[in-house]
Every structure is written in C-alpha cells, then in structure tokens.
Amino acid sequence: MEFKSFLIKYAEIGTKGKNRYVFEDILCSNIRHVLRPIDGRFSVRKEYGRIFVDCHEEYDYDELVEALQRVFGIVGICPVLVVPDQPWDSLSKVIVDFVDECYEDKNFTFKSHCRRINKNYPMHSNDVNMECGAVLLTAFPELRVDVHHPDVMIHIELREQIYIYSVTIPGPGGLPVGTNGTAMLLLSGGIDSPVAGYMISKRGVHLEAVYFDAPPHTSLQAKQKVIDLAKQVAKYSGAITLHIVHFTEIQEEIYHRCPEDEITIIMRRYMMRIAQKLAAMDHCQALITGESIGQVASQTIYSLQVTNAVCTYPVFRPCIGMDKQEIVSVAEKIKTYETSILPYEDCCTVFVAKHPVTKPKLEDIEQSETLLADVIDAMVDRAIETREVMKVR
C-alpha cells in the first residue's frame, strides 16, 4: 500500500505540562529539517496531540522512514491511511481493503482499537470494534481475533477525517533537539566521543564540538575524519558548530617541560580548560566527553578526578559505565564506527608515555603545571583566537 501520511508518536513530551507546545513545535521543525534533503514534497502538521507527516508527491518509503528514525523525540512512526469522514457502510469496505492490501498472508490474530475523537460519529467506539471484527472475519476466514495478544492491532481513529493504521515503526526516542540547551562535545577521531555526543543530543541537547588539531604531528586526513564524524552525528543532532583548535604549541611545550608520565593528563586538563572557555563564549551549559572509567590511563577514576578539577561546568560522560563493546554497538548503530576505525592518528604516539601515571595526585599535577606558568596562558589564548570554526551539517 502506498501511504500518503505518517502518524508520528512521541512520549515524554506529553508529560511536559504547559511547555508541551514548545516541545511539539520544536519536534515539528526538526522533522521538517530532516525531510528537506529527501526526494518528494512533505508537510508536517500538529493536530490534537498528534503530529502528521503528509506526502504530496511520490517518495521513497525507506528513505523517509530512515530519516524520521533519526529525529529524537519520536517514539513511533505509523504509516497511516487517511480517508474522509464517512458512514460505517463504506468505511467497513475501506478497512477490508486496507487489511487485504497490507497483509498478503492472512494467517494472523488481530484486534480492532477504535478512538472516537469526533463525538458526532453515529457509532460508539465499542460498536466500531465489534463491527470491524465481524466484517474482517467474514471477508478473510483465516483471520482470528485475539483481544489479549494480537499479532496485529488495527487502529481506527475517528476525527474530522478517519485514520487507519496497523504498524508502528520504532523511533529513536529521547527529546527533540533544541529543548534542552547546548553542550560542548570534546570530539576526537575515536569511537567513544561521537557516541557520547549522540547520547547527550538524544536528551534534547543541541551540540557544539571542539577538536584539538596538532599539525604536523597529526594529518589533514585525521582532521577530515573528525569532520566526517561530526557530520554523521549531525544527522541526528542537527547542525554542529565545530571548533578546530590548533593545539601543537601547547602539546609540544608540555612535552618539553613536564614529567613524561604526566604528559597526557596535563594535556587533557588543558583541553578541558579550552573547551570550557569556548563553552562560555558560545553560551553552552555543559561539556561532553567520551570517557569511560578505566578504559585508558587517563580515564582511571583518579585521572578523571584530576581532569575534572579544572572544570566548573558540569561534564557529561554518558559512556562512563559502558564497556568498549557496548560503545562499539552504539557506534555501529549510528554509523560512526567505520569512520572511527580509519587508521589516521589524531594524537601522535610520541606524546603518549610508555608508562603514564594511572593514579595521579592533584597536587603533583598542579605542581608540574607551574613549569608552564610563564607561557601557557598566552598559548591558550592564542589557541582560542586562532581556532577554525565551521558549521557541520
């Protein structure tokens, strides 16, 4: 069956009280945004706690569903048949045709579920359900009714028009992006940080991102890889403002002046400091990292404490309790994994000690950082000033 409309179901928004219309409007606008690059002409409308996508031209069903499945806030996508208000005699024929066209094999159990929003409809919803069962069983003898665990639930919604649907395709869930402020993602070319961005964005948070580039220790390909990752995350989160910070000078200075086993942790503290300054400049409310406890030396709980000590903003670490394989599963689902495992290093191995500290002490690290005191502030300012900013979509 060629569907001309899709009913969009959303869950949590319904609980947001007086702000509900704000969430709905943002969801509608986000849906319009993902449909823009898709072949066909679509419109999005809001009606009594429902959002509908109407298709006005030929379109590719799979392409449309795939796009809608990337919009946070949607929990279900129902391809729906919309017909004008009409008496039961003709409506029953429409329902029989609908089932016939949608299900080639009729060997299944079903239940009819009617909602009568149009209180002027001459039949009550229970009567519609019973009549519906009767006409379907007559038309297709192999069908059986099961009111407790039906294989197929046939929904009939009586409104100004009549809506018939039986399939609900799961959406990504979450909240519409733009309903929960903005956060600055520390994005690398690895597997974890794009996943972290995706997970926070899913809670309605708009993303900005910062990448620390260190030419010539890192290559143009490594930078392109990060841009490609941001692009992929942006398919879910909407456009991302990406800051590319030139970190070479700071990295080299840390390498030259600080104890070898502390290089990474000090470097991370400066990355956090810079990310936080950018967050403040761009009115973000939080930072996001892909850290996971114990994954590497700089992510032991002790290292996290030392890194976190430079932050006054909340730092969201959605991967914190996940195993690598769990993170990889999400990365595969959101299609960042293939890009993440490309072999361009985004942090030269030279700057990784053979035996980095795993239990750094804050006082020691702060002490080591005083070795940079005469130059580091100017370098941080310079890194922020000379950053490259691009809109990734």
Add this chain to the structure above:
Amino acid sequence: MEVYFDNAATTQVPPEVRAIVDQVMDMDYGNPSSLHAKGAIASKYVNDARETIARTLKCEPKEILFTSGGTESNNMALIGGAYANERRGKHIITTRIEHASVYNPLLYLEKQGFEITFLPVDQNGVVDLDALRQALRPDTILVSVMMVNNEIGTVEPIEEIGAIIKRFNHEILFHVDAIQAYGKLKISVNRSKIDLLSVSGHKIHGPKGVGFLYIRDKVKISPLIYGGGQQRDLRSGTENVPGIAGLAKAAQLMYDDYSTKNNALKKVKEAFLEQVTRLEGVFSHSGEAPHIVSISFQGIARAETLLHALEAKGVYCSSGSACSSNHPAISGTLKAIGLEEEFLHATLRFSFSVYSTLEEVDYAVRVIAEEYPKLRGFVKR
C-alpha cells in the same frame, strides 16, 4: 612555493595531454565499435595510441592491450598468465619487494593452488640472481620481477633475469612490472626477453584510470573481464578513448628528446641527494632510478610527522610509498633490504619528474633543514 616531489605516487598532467583528452571528450566522443564515422574516428585514436606506444617499446602495435591502469595490468598478467598456462605447472617466482598489485594477486593464486617462491634481495634491493637460478623448476610457468622499485628506486637487472629464465626454459613467461620504469628508462622488450610488461598512465603525466599491458605475440593469457569482446576478447568493455589518447600523448612526450629530459631529471636527483645528505643525521639508501630517492632521518619517531611539517611549507613527499602507507604495516622493501629498526619509521621518499627544477630542490632542502631539527627532539622517551 609549492614543490611536488611525490611523482612516484602520481604526476601532473601537462596541457598537451589535457588538450587531447578534451578533444576526444568534446568532439571525438564516438564508440570505437560503432560502424559510423564517429566510431571510426574514435577507433583511429586507439590504433594510433597503440602505434605510438609500440614504438617506445620496440614491439608490434597488436601487442599492446589497454587496461584501467597498473593494478589491472599486473592482475591480468599474473592471474591471466597463470590460468592460461597452469597445465604446464603451478610454480611462480617473484621477489620480496614487489608492489601490492603484484603481491596480492599472487597471494590469491597461492590460495588457488599455485606455489609462489619469493626471491631475496641484497641491501641495495637487487634481486639475488643465484637464488633465481636455484628457484627455477620444470614446473615453473611464470617469473615476475619489477623493473624499478617504487620505494627506494632500485633498478633490477631485467636483461640478465630474462636471459637466465629463457636459458632455463623458453616457455616460462617473464612478467615485468614497469610502472615506475616506463618513461624513465629505455625498455626493449625483445632484448630483455620480456613476455608481459605493465605500465600505468598517471605515473608518466597521463590521466588516471588508464594503463596498458604489453603481451608478446603468441603468448596466451586468460581474460579477467568478459563482455562485448573488445580488444581481441582479452579485455571487454568500451575502450577508454580519452584516457588512451592521453596516455599515448604522455608516453610520446616521455620519449621525445629522451636523453635531454632524462639528464635533467638525473641532475635534479643528484643535486637533491648531494644537498640533503649533507645535513646531519640524514642518510640515503636510494637506487639508480633517475627519479626516486629514499631518505632516512635519524631521531624521527614517525616519518609522517616530518611529512606533514614539510607539507605545511609546500613540500610534498611520501612516507614509504603512498600505496603502502595507507595501512600501518611497515614498508616491505625497507625491511627486505635490512634497514635498521630505528629507520623503518623514519624514512621518506622524494620523487622527481621532468618538470622538477633545481630551484625546487634548493627550496625543499632548505625547508627540510628547518623542519627536521625541530622534530628531532620528539622521540619516544
């Protein structure tokens, strides 16, 4: 200033070549198989290209088969050659320093039941001829040796190898990967007793996506691609006429006034080598090819870092070879010549073309002299 010293990876296309490609795309776009005049004109480009190229190898035009490039030529020679001759035996000989487009088809053949012998090379990358003599067997059907090594520029003794093979058994096919040699060395397929020879267009200032395989008359190879029967049923598919026309023009330019151009190229190479090895900590282990030098930098942890530092000043070069540096595996050739461990990751390849100048050499060496010491400090502590 931009200095492109990565001509063993690919080369720029000069206006003469671009003009003929454009002419074919714009006006003479017919299908060589069509019966009308447009087809005949296109067909003439292909035939003329065969003649032009045949002259450069001193062979017959019909012995030239156009392909999509060096990789296809190598695949066709090895896989096509092996399958067409497997009734005589299943033994193939090659060297340890071949390009992946030779190495991987041979690994495929190994899985199909062929036996491959890999010959060792000396510290200059030259194939061990005694090992070759010992490796030859009654069931040997094919020997494949590259003419110029793509990573260090060694020139292999192709003529001697051809003589050794054919003296042992004239039926053994001799394949030469000449992708880095064609246009830079004079090649005589008859004198070197070569049966199959691979060439790529874009290494000689031609377009990408085109190359050829020389196949000696009467030598049998099986096709890899089936279809409409173009090119004597050996390689179906409408001929890439613009590419082929451009390839022939590029080949002609390489061999017109060959000795003047080649001397200029050698001068550039010598000047670069002479200047760069004067720097402290810099060593060359380059072969005799006129366009490739391989340089190691003491105290560099990763050659790629230096590569990017040079790139930032407009000097383009390669780490190992562009083809192998996409994956983190260490260069096969550098290992095979027994390069010390500390240099395996500290080696860059600079490769020149007839368009390279002595001013570019001066600039590149100046940039290296500036950038190398800065990075020398960053070793793994």
